[in-house]
Amino acid sequence: MDLSTINPAILLASLMIASTPILLAAIGELVAEKSGVLNLGVEGMMITGAICGFIAAVETGSPTMGFLAAAVGGAVLSMTFGILTQFFLSNQVATGLALTLFGLGLSSLMGQSYVGLKPPPVGDINFGPLADIPFLGRVLFQHDAMVYVSILIVAAVWAFLKFTRAGLILRAVGESHGAAHALGYKVVAVRLAAIAFGGACAGLGGAYLSLVRVPQWTEGMTAGAGWIALAIVVFGSWKPWRVLIGAYLFGGVTVLQLNLQAAGVEVPVEYLSMSPYLITILVLVIMSSGRGRAALNAPASLGRTFHASS
Amino acid sequence: MKRRSLLAGGAAAATLGLVRPGFAASHAPLKVGFIYVGPINDGGWTQHHHTSALKMKEHFGDAIELVYQENVPEGADAERAMTQMALGGANIIFTTSFGFMDPTVNVAAKFPNVKFEHCTGYKTADNVGVYSARFYEGRAVTGYLAGAMTKSNKIGYIGSFPIPEVIRGINSSFIHARKANPEVEMNVVWVSTWFDPAKEADATQALLDQGVDVVLAHTDSTAPLAVLEKAGALGFGQAADMYEYAPEPRISSIIDNWAPYYIERVQAVMDEAWESQNNWWGIGDGMVGIGEITGPVPAEVKAEAEKMRDDIAAGSYHPFTGPLNKQDGSAWLAEGEVADDGTLAGMNFYVEGIDGSIPS
Numbered sequence: 303m304d305l306s307t308i309n310p311a312i313l314l315a316s317l318m319i320a321s322t323p324i325l326l327a328a329i330g331e332l333v334a335e336k337s338g339v340l341n342l343g344v345e346g347m348m349i350t351g352a353i354c355g356f357i358a359a360v361e362t363g364s365p366t367m368g369f370l371a372a373a374v375g376g377a378v379l380s381m382t383f384g385i386l387t388q389f390f391l392s393n394q395v396a397t398g399l400a401l402t403l404f405g406l407g408l409s410s411l412m413g414q415s416y417v418g419l420k421p422p423p424v425g426d427i428n429f430g431p432l433a434d435i436p437f438l439g440r441v442l443f444q445h446d447a448m449v450y451v452s453i454l455i456v457a458a459v460w461a462f463l464k465f466t467r468a469g470l471i472l473r474a475v476g477e478s479h480g481a482a483h484a485l486g487y488k489v490v491a492v493r494l495a496a497i498a499f500g501g502a503c504a505g506l507g508g509a510y511l512s513l514v515r516v517p518q519w520t521e522g523m524t525a526g527a528g529w530i531a532l533a534i535v536v537f538g539s540w541k542p543w544r545v546l547i548g549a550y551l552f553g554g555v556t557v558l559q560l561n562l563q564a565a566g567v568e569v570p571v572e573y574l575s576m577s578p579y580l581i582t583i584l585v586l587v588i589m590s591s592g593r594g595r596a597a598l599n600a601p602a603s604l605g606r607t608f609h610a611s612s
Numbered sequence: 613m614k615r616r617s618l619l620a621g622g623a624a625a626a627t628l629g630l631v632r633p634g635f636a637a638s639h640a641p642l643k644v645g646f647i648y649v650g651p652i653n654d655g656g657w658t659q660h661h662h663t664s665a666l667k668m669k670e671h672f673g674d675a676i677e678l679v680y681q682e683n684v685p686e687g688a689d690a691e692r693a694m695t696q697m698a699l700g701g702a703n704i705i706f707t708t709s710f711g712f713m714d715p716t717v718n719v720a721a722k723f724p725n726v727k728f729e730h731c732t733g734y735k736t737a738d739n740v741g742v743y744s745a746r747f748y749e750g751r752a753v754t755g756y757l758a759g760a761m762t763k764s765n766k767i768g769y770i771g772s773f774p775i776p777e778v779i780r781g782i783n784s785s786f787i788h789a790r791k792a793n794p795e796v797e798m799n800v801v802w803v804s805t806w807f808d809p810a811k812e813a814d815a816t817q818a819l820l821d822q823g824v825d826v827v828l829a830h831t832d833s834t835a836p837l838a839v840l841e842k843a844g845a846l847g848f849g850q851a852a853d854m855y856e857y858a859p860e861p862r863i864s865s866i867i868d869n870w871a872p873y874y875i876e877r878v879q880a881v882m883d884e885a886w887e888s889q890n891n892w893w894g895i896g897d898g899m900v901g902i903g904e905i906t907g908p909v910p911a912e913v914k915a916e917a918e919k920m921r922d923d924i925a926a927g928s929y930h931p932f933t934g935p936l937n938k939q940d941g942s943a944w945l946a947e948g949e950v951a952d953d954g955t956l957a958g959m960n961f962y963v964e965g966i967d968g969s970i971p972s
Contacts, residue, residue, distance in 0.1 A: 308821075312821045313821075316814070316817055316818070316821065320814055410651060417655060418655060418834070418856040420856075423842070511809075511810055515813055516809045516810055516835045516838055516839075518809070518834060520651075520654060520655065520809045520833050520834070521651035521653055521654065522650070522651050522807070523809040523835075525805075525807070525808040525809065525810060525811070556811070556814065560801055560815045560818040563799075563800070563801040563818070563968075564799050564818040564822045565822055566799060568968065568969060570971065
């Protein structure tokens, strides 16, 4: 095996770029699930964010406006899910699936006249001398802002859940909505906020695809990334830093297998293509073997409908 | 539930003329169905099938009714989509992806009075015809341009699935890239998808990281061109002209033009003269077009590429003309010998000079 032609620095750098969309979507979903809401509509919110961000960036010429619009678009779409599940008490699984289908359709409608256009370029942040550090400079300091924003969001979510009172309340709502309600916390309001945050993050992830990674709008361009984000939340057992590792691992294997092929290394493509999924299944099996839901660290009220009378 | 669906099926069968054989042009418009693997505005493969279908509809006007289903996955769900279309009264159904082959044959067996046309496959039946374009003719021209334009002597090829159609394209591109530049090497990356913009972009990036500066793609979206543009490398339009990326990075393109074929086949159904056929049209028949050569291509390279295109169209040059060896060095075609259609249709080997192996 001749691996000498693969430059590990470039590989790690493209790994971070390839992982950013699913990382953003996964960290948003983590917060929603921590509050006890299972939103399977990540894919739909991502693609809606992708087109909202694309439209805004093309119309204003500013990628920053694009990302803002993507976050707003994802959050607004997630609110349809929030209203249906929190006020009308609809089934979260069914509503989430419907949200995905709705998002895919809505985005293709919105994107009709944006096919073939080019978004304004997103520049890399200039770190000056830091970027010239051998190896580390290429890996860490030559990216666009969103790569760092995504890592900051992970750090912020971690700190929020671990150290703040509001984070404690959010977790309490996710573990036992009945008890939280009895203590006087507004379960529905907390959950709506968490859903909106999840939608905004998914929107950012989608916009990263349409503005940076691919840069163009193509219908159905998320191609299942939202589902992978959902799997990564479980893979990371609802812990922010583990979600980061999961996302980078997943992005890493995808990029690695393409790079191995491009370098002419003889590898069975099929095995490499399925390896991220295999690893996810493996982790799920190991984590759930012979132990209960608690061992999985899953929020106890995940997916359960809350009504003040019950 | 079962009985109800049985009844519904029977009622549908009665209305769509399964019970009465034949199609009477005077009664209702002919219903023409299309099954697409991607969205109708993917900018490539599916979009060009759809625009061709629209041209066909324009040609016939109210005499036909056009129905289509986009984003149909290759697999069990394809059978459901086709069955639904057949029950909905379609008289002829075009299924436009290689992976629809077995579903098409299975569904066709259940609807003997509905005609099916499967694109890029090889399984036929009494009511299943197959059609494809000789894309390898176009690949010869784009491969030649890639070989002539590379500065690093490394060109890349993004393959979707290791089926004969894709392998033919890889071989044809490589043979003609070497014609333009004997030093050229080609890296092939398989992405195992027809349509996944993010993955296509990643694959393009991986090739660029390996020093490749011209990329040929055999996937459906324009994502590779978007990445090439960012990197200042060159590429080609695939299936569609993708002229929005001209003059650079897109320096030419292979354009699929299915409209003449669709018009001919639908006319055949109207005339009740439709027969299962295996049609394979090329540049000369107008099914494969070469997009305008743009960008930094020097005039003499452009002239040479256009001459190749015209020679292929006229039939005076065949892209697979000997002497050619297989990858393992064994002789395939002797000096002056041209490949027969049977070998091309089932092509499962690389020609000499390409590194790597075809995934099985």
